[in-house]
Amino acid sequence: MTARREPIEYAxxxxxxxxxxxxxxxxxxxxxxxxxxxxxAHDPATLRRIWSxxxxxxxxxxxxxxxKEMLYLAVSASNGCRYCIxxxxxxxxxxxxxxxxxSELLAxxxxxxxxxxxxxxxxxxxxxxFL
Amino acid sequence: MTARREPIEYAxxxxxxxxxxxxxxxxxxxxxxxxxxxxxAHDPATLRRIWSxxxxxxxxxxxxxxxKEMLYLAVSASNGCRYCIxxxxxxxxxxxxxxxxxSELLAxxxxxxxxxxxxxxxxxxxxxxFL
Amino acid sequence: MTARREPIEYAxxxxxxxxxxxxxxxxxxxxxxxxxxxxxAHDPATLRRIWSxxxxxxxxxxxxxxxKEMLYLAVSASNGCRYCIxxxxxxxxxxxxxxxxxSELLAxxxxxxxxxxxxxxxxxxxxxxFL
Amino acid sequence: MTARREPIEYAxxxxxxxxxxxxxxxxxxxxxxxxxxxxxAHDPATLRRIWSxxxxxxxxxxxxxxxKEMLYLAVSASNGCRYCIxxxxxxxxxxxxxxxxxSELLAxxxxxxxxxxxxxxxxxxxxxxFL
Amino acid sequence: MTARREPIEYAxxxxxxxxxxxxxxxxxxxxxxxxxxxxxAHDPATLRRIWSxxxxxxxxxxxxxxxKEMLYLAVSASNGCRYCIxxxxxxxxxxxxxxxxxSELLAxxxxxxxxxxxxxxxxxxxxxxFL
Amino acid sequence: MTARREPIEYAxxxxxxxxxxxxxxxxxxxxxxxxxxxxxAHDPATLRRIWSxxxxxxxxxxxxxxxKEMLYLAVSASNGCRYCIxxxxxxxxxxxxxxxxxSELLAxxxxxxxxxxxxxxxxxxxxxxFL
Numbered sequence: 001m002t003a004r005r006e007p008i009e010y011a012x013x014x015x016x017x018x019x020x021x022x023x024x025x026x027x028x029x030x031x032x033x034x035x036x037x038x039x040x041a042h043d044p045a046t047l048r049r050i051w052s053x054x055x056x057x058x059x060x061x062x063x064x065x066x067x068k069e070m071l072y073l074a075v076s077a078s079n080g081c082r083y084c085i086x087x088x089x090x091x092x093x094x095x096x097x098x099x100x101x102x103s104e105l106l107a108x109x110x111x112x113x114x115x116x117x118x119x120x121x122x123x124x125x126x127x128x129x130f131l
Numbered sequence: 132m133t134a135r136r137e138p139i140e141y142a143x144x145x146x147x148x149x150x151x152x153x154x155x156x157x158x159x160x161x162x163x164x165x166x167x168x169x170x171x172a173h174d175p176a177t178l179r180r181i182w183s184x185x186x187x188x189x190x191x192x193x194x195x196x197x198x199k200e201m202l203y204l205a206v207s208a209s210n211g212c213r214y215c216i217x218x219x220x221x222x223x224x225x226x227x228x229x230x231x232x233x234s235e236l237l238a239x240x241x242x243x244x245x246x247x248x249x250x251x252x253x254x255x256x257x258x259x260x261f262l
Numbered sequence: 263m264t265a266r267r268e269p270i271e272y273a274x275x276x277x278x279x280x281x282x283x284x285x286x287x288x289x290x291x292x293x294x295x296x297x298x299x300x301x302x303a304h305d306p307a308t309l310r311r312i313w314s315x316x317x318x319x320x321x322x323x324x325x326x327x328x329x330k331e332m333l334y335l336a337v338s339a340s341n342g343c344r345y346c347i348x349x350x351x352x353x354x355x356x357x358x359x360x361x362x363x364x365s366e367l368l369a370x371x372x373x374x375x376x377x378x379x380x381x382x383x384x385x386x387x388x389x390x391x392f393l
Numbered sequence: 394m395t396a397r398r399e400p401i402e403y404a405x406x407x408x409x410x411x412x413x414x415x416x417x418x419x420x421x422x423x424x425x426x427x428x429x430x431x432x433x434a435h436d437p438a439t440l441r442r443i444w445s446x447x448x449x450x451x452x453x454x455x456x457x458x459x460x461k462e463m464l465y466l467a468v469s470a471s472n473g474c475r476y477c478i479x480x481x482x483x484x485x486x487x488x489x490x491x492x493x494x495x496s497e498l499l500a501x502x503x504x505x506x507x508x509x510x511x512x513x514x515x516x517x518x519x520x521x522x523f524l
Numbered sequence: 525m526t527a528r529r530e531p532i533e534y535a536x537x538x539x540x541x542x543x544x545x546x547x548x549x550x551x552x553x554x555x556x557x558x559x560x561x562x563x564x565a566h567d568p569a570t571l572r573r574i575w576s577x578x579x580x581x582x583x584x585x586x587x588x589x590x591x592k593e594m595l596y597l598a599v600s601a602s603n604g605c606r607y608c609i610x611x612x613x614x615x616x617x618x619x620x621x622x623x624x625x626x627s628e629l630l631a632x633x634x635x636x637x638x639x640x641x642x643x644x645x646x647x648x649x650x651x652x653x654f655l
Numbered sequence: 656m657t658a659r660r661e662p663i664e665y666a667x668x669x670x671x672x673x674x675x676x677x678x679x680x681x682x683x684x685x686x687x688x689x690x691x692x693x694x695x696a697h698d699p700a701t702l703r704r705i706w707s708x709x710x711x712x713x714x715x716x717x718x719x720x721x722x723k724e725m726l727y728l729a730v731s732a733s734n735g736c737r738y739c740i741x742x743x744x745x746x747x748x749x750x751x752x753x754x755x756x757x758s759e760l761l762a763x764x765x766x767x768x769x770x771x772x773x774x775x776x777x778x779x780x781x782x783x784x785f786l
Contacts, residue, residue: 035257106380301517371468559779596766
């Protein structure tokens with residue numbers, strides 16, 4: 001047993017795992033599955049659960065698809081998850097995010113992290129207008 | 132000296148601080164200044180600097196104003212900054228964020244935090260397609 | 263059983279706990295013990311262990327006492343621990359930190375959090391000059 | 394478009410970017426610019442803004458230059474930003490931080506992270522003496 | 525619209541929301557629902573989704589129920605989520621966690637946060653024995 | 656001076672450092688010491704202090720050794736400390752953690768991070784039943 005779990009390729013996957021892979025590719029209209037899912041596949045119940053969550057949360061709703069990806073990307077950048085920045089960055093770009101928009105997104109992530117800490121440290125009280 | 136800094140009201144502010152307050156109100160077309168700025172006012176150089184950053188980053192650009200506020204709000208929610216959630220939540224709502232959109236934003240923040248940790252813990256390697 | 267543990271006052275403390283309280287007061291030349299220790303006192307082994315760590319790490323060494331307190335305060339502000347900001351802020355002030363220095367400390371905490379996220383998100387490679 | 398942005402060297406930089414690089418080198422009395430700035434250069438407005446912030450916050454003030462670098466380093470270490478640890482570690486050393494001081498700084502960062510969590514989890518109430 | 529969402533009581537809930545509340549109470553063998561669910565109820569799709577996740581992840585499996593609650597509690601304590609510490613602390617206690625065990629859990633949370641930062645800051649390389 | 660500290664091997668270690676290495680190996684009944692300790696060895700006082708903490712906190716107590724390792728691992732996974740995940744993952748496995756248990760542990764870490772953020776963002780009030 002090792003710390004890292006190797007991706008499980010389609011050819012080696014169980015029927016249960018293949019069913020999720022198929023749904024991912026059909027939903028995304030692609031012919032490949034990225035490593036996150038192939039690593040989760042060691043635990044098929046979690047693979048199915050997380051995919052089901054992503055499909056519901058990132059699917060059609062009140063926020064448009066590009067903005068959804070940019071929100072996911074911003075949180076991932078704030079948390080420093082490199083893989084997530086790469087994968088959701090690619091998704092956002094495929095949905096239309098320009099380089100100028102990415103630069104602005106990063107600037108917002110940085111500034112929010114700066115002011116979040118200053119506000120908390122200074123224990124700023126919520127204005128009555130915001131209640 | 133105490134840990135918390137009290138807000139400095141306009142009436143008690145120096146000319147240097149009032150100039151920033153005036154610019155905040157003019158830029159936002161409001162007649163009041165929220166507590167974050169009034170607390171920062173104990174340190175006028177920082178007040179001016181942070182306001183100048185906010186004005187540049189959150190001003191007109193490649194991302195529309197509502198999306199900018201939602202990105203700021205998402206990062207603040209992810210970081211657990213209650214004041215920032217209240218203030219940027221109010222700003223996003225004033226720019227048109229609906230309750231349904233806020234619910235979806237929170238769902239994305241939650242899910243990104245979940246998958247960010249799983250990805251990092253499993254040390255998922257970036258797919259060549261994302262490079 | 264409740265979530266919050268009430269402070270254990272000296273009068274109600276065991277001999278084992280009183281010995282730590284006495285050492286805290288003797289080391290700090292004060293006649294009271296702050297709530298952190300009184301809450302830890304529900305678990306005397308942890309009380310003694312944490313105090314022993316604080317005494318060693320924050321005691322005389324290569325960094326002067328004021329700078330040590332400011333470092334502790336900066337990390338606590340970055341982590342948003344309100345109690346720790348209050349207690350280490352008081353300690354830093356008692357050792358000479360001015361309000362102007364506190365303002366600068368907070369500015370550094372904020373800016374470091376901003377650039378830390380941008381650097382990580384952009385996956386900046388370490389310059390050979392830094393290796 | 395890829396996730397990582399390549400550093401923009403001086404020879405390939407626009408006049409606007411070169412002006413910032415020149416100011417960085419003049420301010421620091423060095424003949425090179427580190428990768429953080431070269432990566433930010435893809436977005437000249439952000440490059441200029443962040444440099445202006447760093448110059449103001451890390452410039453002469455109430456806290457001496459070495460302590461400022463050590464505070465920046467401590468926050469970066471607490472946040473796990475490897476590049477920032479390398480760059481601000483180098484800056485702190487060039488301003489006089491000894492290896493013994495670095496060891497003590499890391500010990501403080503570690504201990505603050507330990508006690509910050511215990512304090513928050515135990516919901517310790519702020520002592521009246523700290524208010 | 526305000527920042528905080530008020531809990532939706534059973535008497536005022538829609539049939540869709542009541543169905544989830546009923547399942548929560550039946551699963552937990554209790555006659556009340558805690559505030560987290562009542563606040564999520566403003567967004568029934570998210571209420572149902574998160575409950576479904578909790579039910580799957582915290583239900584019977586390879587890890588015993590008490591240990592599952594203690595793991596949830598440890599992560600919540602590490603993240604400083606006060607409500608989560610209260611609710612999962614109560615759940616862990618109802619499943620048998622003693623005060624001595626809670627003290628040890630908090631000690632582990634604190635120590636892990638300390639060593640996690642030191643390890644990351646020092647960029648310790650993974651031993652071949654761990655690969 | 657460089658940012659990374661190289662591991663100090665037993666053959667090159669001082670008597671003071673060797674004494675700690677010997678105690679680590681005797682306590683763990685192994686014939687090698689992992690890199691964390693060899694890197695800490697540049698600062699013998701910290702090496703001894705951290706080992707003493709680990710020995711006390713992770714030693715026999717009210718929580719069984721496997722659960723202790725799983726708690727340490729869960730916090731380390733939540734914090735994204737790769738080395739710590741590798742080392743405490745190995746320790747947990749050597750004490751009996753199965754792959755199915757590790758999968759469930761990661762699922763809990765992920766879900767706790769999701770709900771922790773939603774709870775904090777929604778400012779859920781603690782139920783009276785939990786007080």
